[in-house]
Amino acid sequence: MSDWLGRLAQLPQQWFESPIAAITLTLGAYFIGIRLFKLMRRPSWCPPMLIAAIMIAVIIALLPIGVDDYNRGASWLMLLLGPATVALAVPLYQQLPQIRALWKPILMTLPLSATLAACYAVIIAAVMGAPENVLASLAPKSVTSPIALSLAEELGGSRALLMGALLTTGVTAIFGVEWLSRILQIRDPRLIGLALGINGHALGTVRAFEINSVAGAFASLGMSLTGAFTAVVLPLVWHLFY
Template identity: 35%
Template sequence: MNADLTPLWVYLGRDPLAWLLLTLGAFVLSRWLYERAGQSALLNPMALTVCQLVLLLSITGVSYDAYFTGAQFIHVLLGPAVVCLALPIWQNRRSIRRSLPALIPALLAGSLVSVLSAVGLAWALGLDSTILLTLVPKSVTAPVAMGIAQDLGGIPELAAVLCAVTGIFGAIIGVPLMTRLGIRDARAQGLAMGVTSHGIGTAAAFQVSSVMGVYSSIGMALNALLTAILAGLALLFWL
């Protein structure tokens, strides 16, 4: 870094607002790139933002704790955002009620397969138990996933990253894959997107059709609830 700028940098680096601004700025820039690229799933705004900030912190040697003094003002809003998942469920309660005979088995199976296949594969590949526990909520929306990972004894920050990677994969391959399998019911595709790829998959689902987006929101919300309950029960009885 330029010698003349160093004092200014050190000064700004101590101000929490600087990190809040950088987080918002990186996100706005990432979203702009994403829009410019025709909403390409490969340029997922959240993933781009995280890459920029990780790179910045690595280069400048600023600690995560220092960064978090500013970023916490965004972080605290995660909880209220989870509460907000209730509204799309309520607004579509009639369609959901009608779909329950298909929705509930698909949710249970999708949720269990996601958790068990991830933990089983990771175990088979020789990953250690902290990683296995962190993988449990990888298909759950990140704010809830972090809580689950923490309760189970995994690593919350890693859980958030695994969720983001899963969501990005899902946003890229989900709809083309299911269409190739001959599934034309938007509710089925939407639910599968939400259950496996949470918020990032839901954003992709809304781009295809509003029905798909709504079912993806429901899948995301119910899977968050279900995985939290399953993890809680696992903690009570087995771990």
Template identity: 60%
Template sequence: MLSEPLIERLTETPLFAVGLTLAAYLLGMALFRRLKQPPWLPGILMAALLLAGFLAISGIHYTAYQDGAAWLSVLLGPATVALGMPLYQQLPRIRELWRPLAICLPISASLAAFYAVGIAKLMGASDHVMASLAAKSVTAPIAIGITEQLGGSVALLMGALLITGVAAIAFVSLVARVMKIRDERLIGFALGLNGHALGTVRAFEIGPTAGAFASLGMSLTGIFTALLLPLAWRLLGG
């Protein structure tokens, strides 16, 4: 464990937190490639575990780390907007499937919020916890705003986002293999809709078409949820 004066010196500027985050990410991705890219253990999860382990061993409080790395969250918005480029490149293919996508999206996005809140309610969770889990399938920049509007915890939301993304990658890969689905458009859309940014990263590893449809699924899910979830929450007395 590091001494208190050393911790204060390291965390007095954001450079340490940013460098630590980048180092954890690079090491996690290197391990991911070394393990032959298992779908159930993405590099971002290994990076998060490495980072959490270092903070626990060093004695650096999470709040101090978060204050230093907070400005990285600002990049989430531009990164999400930048996904519009592959969408534009795949626009002809997207137009071909607009009808099934329009039917699938509301059902899938609604179920994504419903089953999380429903399971939490059955387990006796408080309204605060349920409000924190409702937007767990939405990309972080949008999910944070929704959670704050519902009165949930952003910290709990971030954990739910990570778990949801990892689980979506594993289950979509498994279902596609079992059902012998090879259409990158379907796989990508499912990854983006259920696994938000993490699923989209995985989709781009499959191919540009999968990545574009994952971007579409992630974006539309975020818009749909942001518009209707707060309204549904108030109507249901949340």
């Protein structure tokens, strides 16, 4: 009997020797997270991804395994981020007519907005005395996750901190756009969409699609252009300073 209990106690450790357990846990938590999100009436401050991540963290803390055991398996899922980044070419290409029609105002506003989105955070953190690896994790905070992850890696930032930064930024940007556009009396869905996409990456884009399809299209335009622009410019500028 005690022999059997001993084997039971070893089971979690053995499960996580192969990536299967980590992938199962991630997928399961993802679907439960979506269901809880709907039950909570879709709060904008708490995306389903956060609910699922908290659940996984609690399970890892309860089981006799470390976060490294989980990460080893989950990295198999994250391997798909590479092809998923390439797949962003499809929405980018779909937005080309919009870009062509509005290229002048976009050229005037988007590069500056995308640069400011990174600069404000980096400057505030630098002034408050954050070290280089923290700055490198904050700089890509407004960029869509697959691009941001490889950027943080390129600059030498922390992956975990960047993920937290992405989440905080997305939630703050949604709140900020809704609050400030009301104060500034901006009702143009194109403008609200662009602001959501530039500042709030995928989380903001999802929110924009909830407003209407015009806002959604402009948000994905803003998101893909900010991603592409920041991916090109940020490493070049960064290596000038560090």
